[in-house]
Amino acid sequence: MNITLKTFATIRDVVGAATLSIELPTGARLSDLFAHLTHTYGKNFDRQVRDQLTGAYVPFLILVNTTPYRSTHDIETPLHDGDVVTIMVPFDGG
């Protein structure tokens, strides 16, 4: 299946585009998308989303179409062909 990825800030820098079309196996979940991104872009991608000491995702929202999911709770959410996935900036200050 095919999904569209929307990115901002440092994740956009790492993947090199604001939107990206990605092929994933049918039945893939958000965790598979993140594994694919880490595999493709290596440590550089991982550093944008996980605490490098604990290995855990830092808190951020991931929009699948317009529905928000939480990196800390919902990473096993299934994806579907044609989904637009937006990774919100993993920034918890402000």
Next chain:
Amino acid sequence: MHKPSCTYVGYAGKYLRVDLGSGTITEHELTNSLAEQFIGGVGIAARILYDAILPGIDPLGDDNKLMFFTGPLEGTMIPTASRIGLYGKSPLTNSFFYSSAGGYFGPELKFAGYDGILIEGVASHPVYLFIDNNIVELRDASHLWGMDTNQVQHAIADELGSEEVRIAAIGPAGERLVRFACVISGCRALGRGGLGAVMGSKKLKAVAVRGSGGVSIPDMRRMRALLDDLFARFSAHPATSEILPRYGTPVLVHANNELGLFGYRNWQDEYFPQAEGLSGETMRKKIVKRDKSCFACPARCSKFSIVGKGMTEGCTVEGPEYEDIFSLGSMCGHNDIEVVAAAERLCDDIGIDAIEAGVAIAFAMECYERGLLSLSETDGLEVRFGRADLIVPLIKKIGLREGRLGNLLAEGVKRAADRIGKGADRFAMQNKGLTFPGHSARGLPGFALGYATGPRGASHHDGRPTGERTGLVKRATIEGKAEYTARINHLMVLLDALILCHLPEGIWGPLDVSELLVRCINTTTGMNMTLQQATTAAERIWNVMRAFAVREGYRREHDRLPPRFMEEPIPSGPSKGMVITRQMLDAMLDDYYTFRGWDVKTGIPTRQKLLELGLEDIAEDMGKY
């Protein structure tokens, strides 16, 4: 030999008391009990000023008092322990206010041997205070009066023949008592609440400090282990190792706008379709030249920018920050990042808070478009949303109190709305006189409660948007938000007592006082504080600030949101339909006061709660209300 009253390490152990009226300067000691119960920063200042400032005094009159204060961590290498706090009764909110800034002034004051300064009285002519280690004197500042904050810092450094001196100064707006005048140190603003006007009312142009001492540490091996741990955490966390260094706070433009939580056109909407022009990414590409850091901070979130075109070409600025982009850009309905940058620089130079200034301009735009302000009241200007060309000239008018509009807006939106009448208060986006900064209330219920109950009014550093915005807690519910908000209050106020920067809150908290902060306190001071004691200290400080507000007349009915946030659902964008109705707010307030041990009807801390916190004298006071 004299035995100090504060035996904890980390503190300088004393603060200065400067009477501008008589010119007397005396040293006062901190005590162990003050340090244990109130930690430092906002805690010690709130306790001292609760006693020193009588209720009902004019914030711009002789009787107000101002404090600069550091915390026990300032001057150590603990990341972000760079801050200086400024405290007093605000001419904008009429209650206790505090504001803090990073940079280098706070550590320098500690190096000079002082935890803080208490300033009282009014000088007969403009003066500045010079602290050169233990030599402290008031100097004539008549020749500096009228200078902007940049000019005056250079002039004082030249006069003292030293680049090493750190200066905090007011600009022309502080001299003219603009109610949201700020104090600038380097390029950092002690921004909100108008304490720059209090300095102006005292004819105190600046404080300059030079120190050559250091900060003692009880056990260097223990401190080194703590620092290793902290720096490892800072370089492991995406916010402090990647995002802040690269984009700084402007990264929030997309973060908020894509969730439909970005104030646009005086909060008529919360989604700005053309926000890309204001984004951190655009800013980085167009104007950012390099990254800067505060003392002891590896995050380098400050951006040094140069404006490349238009009437402000060549203008340099440290910033703009997210809040400036929100207030001077999106709120005014335009997306020109270069105008925002130039406007922010002018706010700093003239010495006004950029949030308050931008929101005041947006308020005027809405009033003009709705026919509540006439052309003659706007000095002939068509003050409409989207008029990017008006932002810089209007800031100048406000900062210098020029013309009818400048003078009106220099009073802040609450007072301006009262003067306009005709229902203009509906469009004054403020609580307790302080305007809402760039994080949604309607879309973040717990944060809305933080805004409503904030002792400073609508501050984004009393409650926090973070937990709800990043999904650490469920967003679209009011369930559990009272305790959530109260715990975040405690985290924030403890950070402000230490004083640490809030931006790495993911490391410090993120949702409550943490063992990590307790470790920072104990390692620096030699205390044996427990997590429970640190949390109680935070709660104690919160209650002192609430009691201060109660004495000034604040009650449950003032813990409000503007009608727009309670009656008009967000009209478009990803958070379309979200609103905090009066019933929702009331339900959260009931829970919040109950959790806090405050009277649910009035919002006044109960005697029992105050006694439990060891605040017997304040319990007596509160009995009168």
